[in-house]
Every structure is written in C-alpha cells, then in structure tokens.
Amino acid sequence: MEIVFQLFLDALLLSGFYTVLSVGFSLMWGVTGIINLAYGSFIILGAYLSYMIYMSGFDVLLFLPLIFILGFLLGLFFQALFVNRLMGYEPFTILVLTFGFDVVITNLLNLIFKADIRSISLPFENFSLFIADLILPLNRLLVFFFSLISLFALYTFLRYSWTGRAIRAVSLDPVGAQLCGIKPKRVFMISTGIAIGLALFSGSFYAMLQGFTPFESGWLTIRAFLICVIAGLGSVSGLAFGSFILSLFEVFSGFYLGEDWKDVVSLMLLIAFLTIRPRGLFGIKYHEKG
C-alpha cells in the first residue's frame, strides 16, 4: 500500500517540471495559434546549454535567469525572422516550418555533442529526504520548488503587467485588441520569446532530472501537446492540473505495466481526450484559429 503513496508523491514532484515544460507551448499556441513542433528541441537545447555551463564549472542554478533571457532573445528572433513571415498563409506551412527547425536543431546538437547520453550531477545529487517511509530525492524537490517560483512569476506577469494583459487580450480577441491599439505582431514576438525562454529554462530542469541525448525532442513536444489538450488553453493552474494527471498516468503505468508501455498509455490518453473533450478540462474554447 505504501508504494501507492510513494508513486503519488513521485507524480506530484514530476508534475512541477511538466507544468513548466508545457506552459511555454501553451502560451505560444494560445496567443499565436501556432503548434510549435520545434518546442521539444528547444528544451533539449536548454539542456545542452546547462550541460555546457556545468562543464565549465559554474553552478547551473545561478545561470537560470541568463538561460531564460537567452531563450527569450532566440524566440524574438525566431518569430520576427521566420514565423511572422508565414502568418496568414495555410496554417500547415508553419507546422512544416517548425518541424524543419526541429530537424535543424536536433542535427546541430548531434554534430556538436554526438549522440552520447549526457547528464548533470548536482552537488547534493545523492541526498534524499525521508518522511516516514517516503523518499524525496533532493534534486526533484529542488526542481519542483524552482518550477513553482517560475510559474508564480509568469502568472503574476500575465495577470498584472501591461504587456501580460496585452498578451491575454490578443489571445482572447485579436481584432478587439488591435482596436485598442495593441500591435499583434509585437505581442506575437514577446509571447514566442517567453515561450522559447521557458523551453530553454525547463531544459535545464530536464538535465537535472535525467540523462539526455539530442534525439528526445519529439516526445517532449508530444508531452507538452498532451498536457495542453488535457488542460485546455488559457489557464496556468489548469496546466498544473493537466500535468499532474499526465504524470500520475505515467508514473503508475510505468510502475505497474513497465516502462515500455508508459508511452502507449500516454498516447491513448491523448487520443481519448481529443475524442471526448478536445477543448480540455479548463479550456475556454476549442478554436480552429490556425
């Protein structure tokens, strides 16, 4: 019976990371209407960035803000130079474009770092907290803690700052927002910037949690998509709940059915949600924009 509580706890800790992983994807999808298939490879890029920082002997945690800023600039650049040019064409072109980027980034990383599994070890890697019979590995606890902080910061930004409100306005009603003097292209740039920043940011969490290779981007993108489908677009707390559901399914199926079946279960969950409730549990709308 105790194992159930342990699995529950594992799922809870994992869900923090999953929320950060999916929130950028959800922001970009909700605001610009783009499904960014390159999202997973940006996460892996963040993981390798952290690996480089780690190898040069610095503390990764101190560099987290810098990684976010770098990702933000990368996102601005990405949106302004490539995606903005294709807005308004057949939505499928952007899907293919982002997949092209996925191929480019994955292969670039493979050229530089080769396909070996890399990992980061934190100084307290092997320590764990014990509460009754439950085990709390410190690195997961730390990731969970940092996830909460960054999500809270994002929530505050979107809710109270002028830019955040402009982003939400464009996502709810693009035409109305334009009438109020908000420039959509600029908002697109900023939201993509934040999205890619968050992708790189969650990449360094990914590196702290497990080993990685350049070829894991596809599954990360699918996970982000899945969480957005479960939760629906437009609410950070909804995403947290969606992440918790996904991690519950993953942890439990991984334990009882074996690691090989974990992905099958998540994909079946995705298909089930798409069938029964495509706008998600907390989604505002199931829109066909883009």
Added chain:
Amino acid sequence: MRKADLILLFLILLLFVLPLQINPYWLRLLTAFIFLSCLSYSHNLLFHFLGYPAFGGVAFFGFGAYTFSILYNHSTPLLLSLLLGGLSSLILSLLISPILMRLKSHYFAIATLAFQLCLMELAQNLEITGGTKGIAFNLPEYSNLIAFYSFLTLLLTLLMLTLFLDRSRLGLTMKAIREDETTALSVGINAVLYRSIAFMVMAFFLGLTGGVFSFWNAYVDASTLFNPMLSVKTFFILTLSLSLPTYGPLLWSFFFEMLFELLWSKFLMLHGLLLGIAIVLLILFFPRGFVWKRS
C-alpha cells in the same frame, strides 16, 4: 487530353522501360522516388480534396506493411498478401474514423500523429511484430524489379484517381465540402460520408504502399515503418504542391528525393542539418506552394 497529360504519359511509359536499362543504384533511387510520390498522392486524396491533414497517415502505411509481412512470412502468395495488407488498413481506418473524424485542422493532424506513434510503441512491444527485432524475409529473384513495377502500378492508379477527381463532379463535390462545409450540407451533400470514404481510400492505398515497401526493403521494424520523418517528407511535398495538386507531388517528390540523395552521398555528416535547412528555406520562400505559371 491536355498537353501536360501527354508529357506525363510519355514519362511514365519511359519509366516502364527504364529499369531494364539502368544499373541497380539508379533503380533504387527511382524506386525511392516513386515510393515517396505514392505516399504523397495517397495523403493528397484527403488533404487536397477535403482539407484534412492526416499528418500521421503513415500509421496505415505501417499497419498494412506489418500485415503484409506477417502474411507473406507465413507463405501467403505475394499479391494476396499485398491486397490483404491494404484491406487491413482499410478496416483499421473504418474502426478509427468515428474517433478521428470528429476533429479538425491541427487537432486532427496531431491526433493522427499520436495514433501513429501509439502503433509504433505497440509494434515495438508486441510478440507478433517481432518486437524491436523486426521481421526479415527471403525474397525471390528480381525482387527489386517486382517492387519497382508494383510501386509504378500503384502510382499510376493514384495519379489517375487524382486526375479523375480533379476534373469530375465527384471531386468538385469534395472540394465544396472543403471550402464551406455548412453550405455543402445545406445543398444536401453528405459531408461525413464523403469524408469517411476518402479517409478509407487513403488508408487502403497507404496499406498497399506499405506492403510493397516491406517487400522492397526486405526487412521491417517499427522505427522504419512508423518513422515520423516519412510524415514530414510527405507533408513537406504536399505543402509545396498546394498550387499544383495534380502533378505537384510527382515533381516535388522527384526533386526532394534527388536532393536527399545528393546530401546523403556528398555530406554524410551534415545531411540531416542541410535537410532541415532546405525544408525551412523552401517553406519560407514558397509558402503558397511553388507557383506554376502558364505562358
């Protein structure tokens, strides 16, 4: 008959006699090109005529391929296994279409992709598909030629179907559904029926393509058959041929296969990177598809 059709007919006649003259390397390349255009034309039945992007349509390709491989390995005759492979994909699509066909645009695209990945994981874990080891089989003599001509027959059928749909009332009806479903419904077109039939026809042809592919490849495993790269190649070609849906897939598959081969043979280390860059640049410059101007 139009002028373009005559040129096409001539090219295809050329393709029929060519394999007897060229060396195995070029035969391989030519087959790869025809294989890619078969994939593209099958997807195009749903994508162009009804506007449904089955991004993970490769799921049916893989399913048909596995059915074929298992049957053929249990000494079923070649043609019968091929046909049963196609039929099995058709039945699969019949079963899954009530679920998938409720969705639209991006949701549909990603749901089919998820379905494809789901089948991939299943095939890697099940006994009957050989797990991660895959299935290999003994091929008869001239298997390369048999595969080439099967692919070519398939391509011809698909091409004729596309041309027929493009010019017939049936195709116009389908396009009407694509353009404005509400209006189409209001003039008494049964949109759901047309869509489901197109979906099943696509699955059938994909299943057949899968069967021939496994015969050609002589070995199948889950990561080859359900490879997302196949979906991407296909949709890259279809996006570029948006403005020329009938001949476009043929031309772009040829161009793309040659490009791929060139990158592969000349820049082995860099080819993935260059391929990605090529995809990005082509899409950026031709977002409406490559426009074919008549003089």
